[in-house]
Ligand SMILES: [Zn+2]
């Protein structure tokens with residue numbers, strides 16, 4: 087090779103940075119490592135530690151997303167066939183937690199005194215909201231006091247078009263029944279259930295409707311928005327109907343027609359006929375104003391009047407009804423009644439079986455992707471379908487404060503200047519989410535008896551003990567974030583190089599530890615064939 091290379095030759099050479107990035111991915115290293123400064127409190131020694139970014143989306147960091155997915159699979163597996171009641175006694179409150187609750191108590195007292203004296207309570211209400219957030223952040227579940235009761239009372243009478251469900255008292259038991267076969271063997275089956283949205287019109291293989299004109303896009307959009315609430319209803323009904331505290335690990339993902347569906351690993355088993363019965367009785371009603379007529383569209387939009395802090399009709403200057411006024415005028419028809427589709431899938435699964443692994447694979451398959459990223463339209467019809475659904479989602483109000491209410495001639499709750507219908511920033515309107523803005527994994531509280539952090543800590547302990555390394559004592563170190571301006575800040579390229587080196591070293595150590603364990607195994611009596 088001569089010293090001189092042609093431009094073409096140079097272009098054909100791999101780019102160093104890309105090689106590092108690819109190598110990082112190959113080694114399963116985080117590609118966005120975060121730099122922390124670690125100070126040893128005994129010796130004063132300072133070193134730099136790179137911690138993984140922890141992103142759950144493969145598009146952001148494949149290695150971290152894959153680790154998060156496997157952790158969910160572990161969590162799913164551990165709870166599914168639990169034979170003993172999990173221990174979920176809450177920990178006693180820490181000093182920090184007690185301190186936040188004390189502040190919250192004082193704030194409540196001041197607020198109530200102000201209210202009794204007829205003075206403005208806005209500041210106290212804001213303070214209480216902030217303190218509630220702090221209390222949640224400190225690791226306390228629930229609220230210190232229930233939220234203000236809703237101003238309106240809606241009929242809680244069952245809908246006439248939904249069958250009634252017998253109710254049993256819910257027993258605190260969370261584990262399923264054990265069955266004994268004639269040969270004395272016992273087994274405890276659990277269930278894998280998939281629930282879908284109803285039909286909005288027939289769809290083809292590619293997920294696109296056979297007749298786009300009659301496909302119910304608005305209903306599809308509204309159902310996606312209410313999907314999490316509907317799932318909650320189903321669980322409530324199921325528990326009341328079966329009479330025990332049914333536990334679940336569920337994941338929500340889109341079908342090819344881009345409607346959400348939910349896969350549920352359920353502890354214990356239920357007959358299909360019973361699920362059908364619970365499904366038929368399950369619905370979720372949303373009491374919002376009607377969106378059947380579009381009042382303002384295009385460039386004829388309501389205008390904000392800074393004087394009265396209200397939105398006005400652009401032509402007549404008339405004040406639009408406020409959110410509260412619109413609710414006062416609601417009839418006895420809800421804005422929406424969401425239901426699951428009548429078709430569902432349910433199969434019994436035994437602990438440790440191949441089926442169990444396959445189902446856990448299903449349950450966690452798409453967790454590293456955004457909802458809108460799970461399926462890519464392959465035909466023109468499917469692309470047109472995705473576009474029409476996105477348009478329907480853009481126009482549906484996502485919450486009472488959504489700017490889209492202006493489109494239907496109603497001022498959103500807490501109206502403020504600058505609201506433009508169709509431009510709400512709510513996550514649900516984003517094509518990435520397809521109307522579903524909630525969490526992707528829904529786990530009941532008594533599933534495995536452990537939090538995700540507990541599962542993560544167990545995995546770390548396993549790794550450390552396999553490697554024969556003792557964990558660092560957290561009390562001996564102080565950690566600080568390293569800012570871009572700091573003299574010891576490493577740029578991304580350097581961090582990535584370090585991450586690759588760290589990872590390669592760990593992997594080599596793990597292989598070595600496994601080899602040693604295998605050698606030890608050779609000296610032990612051979613394992614009994616299963
Ligand atoms: Zn990462």
Ligand SMILES: [Zn+2]
Pocket residue numbers: 482483484485488489490510511512515
């Ligand atoms: Zn919105």
